[in-house]
Amino acid sequence: MAFTAADVKNLREMTGVGMMDCKKALVEADGDIQKAVEWLREKGMAASAKKASRVAAEGMAYATVVDGVGVVVEVNAETDFVGKNEKFVEFVKNIAAMVATTNPADLDALMASKYMDTDLTVTQQQQEMVLVIGENIKIRRFARFADGVSVPYIHAGGKIGVLVNLAVTGEADAEAIGKDVAMQIAALNPRFWDKSEVTQDILDEEKHIMLAQMENDPKMAAKPEKVKVGIVSGKLNKFFSENCLLQQDFVKDSSLTIEKYIAAAGKGAVTFTSAVRFEKGEGIEKVESNFAEEIASMVK
Template structure:
């Protein structure tokens, strides 16, 4: 029997299962909707789907580097307890390795780990561990030399913050120092030209309004704005920032002094930008006891 998109949609809505799981369930049961629902329940996939609406803001960032390619992958869980789970950590490591072969998060979801798509690996883990988990994002840096750093490491190559730095010039030591700098300062971009124009315009407007309140002449105001924008670029761009290890030089100069040039970087922090729901402890206990 031909499995249509409408059938897959219906099964997804009735069980909350993922698209690929719903399609597989219908295929395995020759389009029989009830049998497909039972199949999902048997596999634990319907149960896992019920958890998909819960906020997953904890988890780990896994990094992997090979042959001039570096990736950082964020896999979220609901609690930090799961992030400390050895099985979860092994899964994150395998997903990070798989990310070396693809370019986008969508492609990574379809990439295989031990013969299974990453999306199915996650679904299986949800059913087994009992928490919602999501593959949130991946970033890639390519350069002659890519150095990685993990802050608050929970296991080798994974932790709460993952950093990649791409260099021209084979100096791994300065690369690691710069990666640690990135973890600490979270620069907005590599250089001035890479900054979001909207961010630059917003900052310029704020500084302009502040300068005008001084009541000084326009020519003085323009000079004030130029000086303050220069300081802004120095503070938010990696190349312009003062190097945390030696504040007498910029990061760009520190790299140059070590015979290297920074060509790219990425910083991924767990839960960054996710709105976490705040609930009191009594509510959490009640939810646990009710099994929801």
């Protein structure tokens, strides 16, 4: 029975096993997915395969700089407790170091590469971590800045990881500036870095909402259209200041925007380029469970 790339993807999602191992399993099982799952379990991947279906929404977001290369990664586990485990933290830091030094094209390339000074792939080492720690563990995502000056910031022991990238000329010290900006990003989580990134369709939607709100307000509905347009223009400036990093008020000094703070502190020699903010578990639907009911069900 032939199989497709979609079958390999499905088997990987079912088991948490690497792409190459999934492909080999399907070859051995003549394309039968259930037999492929059994084959993987027979080869010693049973424990990690069983745990791979469990939701991993905790873990750690981690940012660092290795030999001038900035990296931020998110590695998930099932519980916050494991996120503090020394072996887990070491694994996360090693993954970040690998991203910095090997520059993988994407997550699949990272998972297929050799893990540190071993003969194991990253996928296989991840499976080893599952067996050692006893929870589902997944490397979820990473980002990397090779150019400019990168400044990392880790909030609340790995709840949020931020990596700020700056263009620096001359001898300007960007570390303090980068940390201040990173802390702002961690705290306020802006939708955009600069107002120039806000697309016209988003602006049109905001204008529509604002005008609709005025139409539903008896005091505003009777005002001339020109006045309404002026009010909308003012509200859009507020939208930028609330949603765009560079236009936001600097948390440490509200008399400055972030853009003006960088210009003043960096004496014109530091420019914000980009940033990445990872919050552990964001976008992952967590399973809510009643611990007492779970224990009761186990002893029935």
